[in-house]
Amino acid sequence: MRVLNEICRQPTALFGLAVVVTVIVMAIAAPLIAPFNPDEQMFDGLTLEGAPMPPGGPFLLGTDTLGRDLFSRMLFGARTSLIIGLVANGIAVAIGLFVGITAGYIRGWAGNLLMRFTDLMMAFPALLLAIVLAALLKPSLWIVAMVIALVNWVQVARIVYTETRGLVERDFILAERSLGAGHGRILFLHILPHLIPTAIVWGTLGIATTVLLEATLSFLGIGVQPPDPSWGNIIFESQSYFQAAPWLVFFPGAVILLTALAFNLVGDALRDILDPTQRGRG
Amino acid sequence: MLSVLAKRLVQSALILFGVAAITFVLLYALPADPARMLAGRSATAQTVANIRHELGLDQPLLVQFMHYIGGLVQGDLGRSYAQKTEVIALIFARLPATLTLMAAGILIEVIIGVTLGTLAALNRGRFIDRAVMTTAFVGVSAPQFVVALLLLYVFAATLGWFPMSGYGTLAHVVLPAATLGILGAGWYARMVRSAVVDVLNQDYVRTARAKGLSQRRIILRHVLPNAVLPIIAMIGIDIGQFMGGVVVVEAVYGWPGIGQLAWQAIQQVDIPIIMGVTLTSALAIIIGNLVADFLAPVIDPRIRSN
Numbered sequence: 305m306r307v308l309n310e311i312c313r314q315p316t317a318l319f320g321l322a323v324v325v326t327v328i329v330m331a332i333a334a335p336l337i338a339p340f341n342p343d344e345q346m347f348d349g350l351t352l353e354g355a356p357m358p359p360g361g362p363f364l365l366g367t368d369t370l371g372r373d374l375f376s377r378m379l380f381g382a383r384t385s386l387i388i389g390l391v392a393n394g395i396a397v398a399i400g401l402f403v404g405i406t407a408g409y410i411r412g413w414a415g416n417l418l419m420r421f422t423d424l425m426m427a428f429p430a431l432l433l434a435i436v437l438a439a440l441l442k443p444s445l446w447i448v449a450m451v452i453a454l455v456n457w458v459q460v461a462r463i464v465y466t467e468t469r470g471l472v473e474r475d476f477i478l479a480e481r482s483l484g485a486g487h488g489r490i491l492f493l494h495i496l497p498h499l500i501p502t503a504i505v506w507g508t509l510g511i512a513t514t515v516l517l518e519a520t521l522s523f524l525g526i527g528v529q530p531p532d533p534s535w536g537n538i539i540f541e542s543q544s545y546f547q548a549a550p551w552l553v554f555f556p557g558a559v560i561l562l563t564a565l566a567f568n569l570v571g572d573a574l575r576d577i578l579d580p581t582q583r584g585r586g
Numbered sequence: 587m588l589s590v591l592a593k594r595l596v597q598s599a600l601i602l603f604g605v606a607a608i609t610f611v612l613l614y615a616l617p618a619d620p621a622r623m624l625a626g627r628s629a630t631a632q633t634v635a636n637i638r639h640e641l642g643l644d645q646p647l648l649v650q651f652m653h654y655i656g657g658l659v660q661g662d663l664g665r666s667y668a669q670k671t672e673v674i675a676l677i678f679a680r681l682p683a684t685l686t687l688m689a690a691g692i693l694i695e696v697i698i699g700v701t702l703g704t705l706a707a708l709n710r711g712r713f714i715d716r717a718v719m720t721t722a723f724v725g726v727s728a729p730q731f732v733v734a735l736l737l738l739y740v741f742a743a744t745l746g747w748f749p750m751s752g753y754g755t756l757a758h759v760v761l762p763a764a765t766l767g768i769l770g771a772g773w774y775a776r777m778v779r780s781a782v783v784d785v786l787n788q789d790y791v792r793t794a795r796a797k798g799l800s801q802r803r804i805i806l807r808h809v810l811p812n813a814v815l816p817i818i819a820m821i822g823i824d825i826g827q828f829m830g831g832v833v834v835v836e837a838v839y840g841w842p843g844i845g846q847l848a849w850q851a852i853q854q855v856d857i858p859i860i861m862g863v864t865l866t867s868a869l870a871i872i873i874g875n876l877v878a879d880f881l882a883p884v885i886d887p888r889i890r891s892n
């Protein structure tokens with residue numbers, strides 16, 4: 305509740321939250337809101353010359369090169385983006401938490417080994433790795449989610465590691481240990497709860513990264529495959545046509561930008577609220 | 587100093603080896619089969635087997651890997667499957683284009699980012715600060731390919747100021763570099779802002795003010811030189827990120843750099859090239875970080891003492 309109150313006091317965060325809620329509602333209610341079937345190539349969806357219809361008229365945002373309603377496709381595309389955002393990022397945060405806590409708690413050679421491995425992952429060109437994996441595997445929604453999770457967990461792991469190491473040194477952990485608490489109890493009851501804010505912040509910020517990455521992979525044709533609509537593959541399908549029908553690039557592009565921006569704004573506000581030491585910093 | 591450098595170099599070599607090992611195993615484990623790709627669709631099983639034998643792909647993973655590493659330590663990245671040329675030669679041929687693009691992109695980033703970040707820090711809490719920070723946020727949230735297409739549409743297709751794609755003249759560099767620069771500038775602006783805010787709170791800035799120095803002199807002589815470290819570190823990181831991240835921009839603008847080489851290789855499952863570009867990018871990331879770390883004490887005497 306306090307968090308919600310704080311968000312409402314910052315105009316940019318409130319804007320972000322409003323966009324996030326709108327996108328979620330539109331994704332869930334897509335079948336109800338969509339004026340047309342997103343996959344139907346409509347008879348009156350193309351001009352007499354066979355070109356896509358510009359925005360306005362019966363097709364709110366115009367039609368694509370196959371005569372499908374762009375607005376309906378974008379609504380269903382929101383589902384793709386959000387599913388991938390939540391799944392990929394959920395997995396990334398889970399892996400990051402697991403690796404970070406384990407390395408920060410056990411330390412020793414095993415912890416060291418885990419952190420050296422994250423160092424190694426930091427030296428990987430993330431986008432290139434994602435592109436290579438997505439292209440060489442058979443692309444599908446779940447593969448894209450896995451690929452994104454695989455490149456995105458590293459940062460979470462490093463932050464969780466640093467925080468866990470700080471927590472382990474604290475007096476209340478020492479007190480708990482001297483009372484005879486087992487590792488499981490300390491980890492789940494005392495360390496994990498302190499990491500929840502970090503997980504929430506990175507969970508939110510990470511969705512922005514994920515949405516952008518999914519759009520990029522789909523734009524290259526190696527993400528979500530048509531006819532399943534995704535904001536990225538709508539642009540992929542129409543990029544050679546974009547001089548004649550710029551709306552096919554700009555509407556989905558604007559939605560990708562808005563969604564990523566909104567999750568970034570909310571995540572940034574959450575970081576300020578949940579972690580006062582970070583307040584006012586970059 | 588020298589022992590530190592030696593230690594870091596050994597570490598870097600180990601990381602590079604690790605990257606090579608992981609990439610190698612990943613590419614080996616993926617279902618894409620380069621031999622089948624090369625043979626074409628109508629090839630018989632015998633032809634595919636022959637090609638596989640020719641490329642040495644029928645040998646066990648460990649043998650292949652040892653062979654690759656053996657070449658790597660001698661600077662040999664193997665031969666491209668499809669183009670039949672040395673991978674190292676292909677990479678060197680493409681490197682100047684990517685480096686040009688990278689240099690121009692970083693230049694734009696730094697100019698926009700430092701200007702906006704300083705402006706925001708000096709007007710902390712006021713409207714300008716909020717406007718700049720929101721703009722920076724838009725910058726870091728914008729998808730690269732959409733910005734690329736947008737710039738193409740406005741400045742190439744509609745206004746005709748710049749060519750649609752290609753390489754060679756200064757006009758060709760502007761749009762791709764601007765795409766990279768505009769997006770990266772958001773990160774720089776955020777980081778420069780917090781660095782400058784930190785410096786503005788220092789005693790020596792107050793002293794400079796008390797001495798009656800002009801605002802201009804305070805910023806140029808006292809504030810910015812002290813805020814330069816994070817910028818250097820950021821450029822170091824950027825060099826690496828750019829190498830792996832130019833695939834999209836080079837694809838949209840038809841820029842004949844490393845990213846395009848990688849993209850073509852990925853579509854042909856040309857594993858030696860994919861390996862080579864991945865290693866080159868990892869090397870760039872490592873070098874970027876190393877240079878940033880070792881440049882820091884040269885620039886800032888405060889770090890030298892520790």
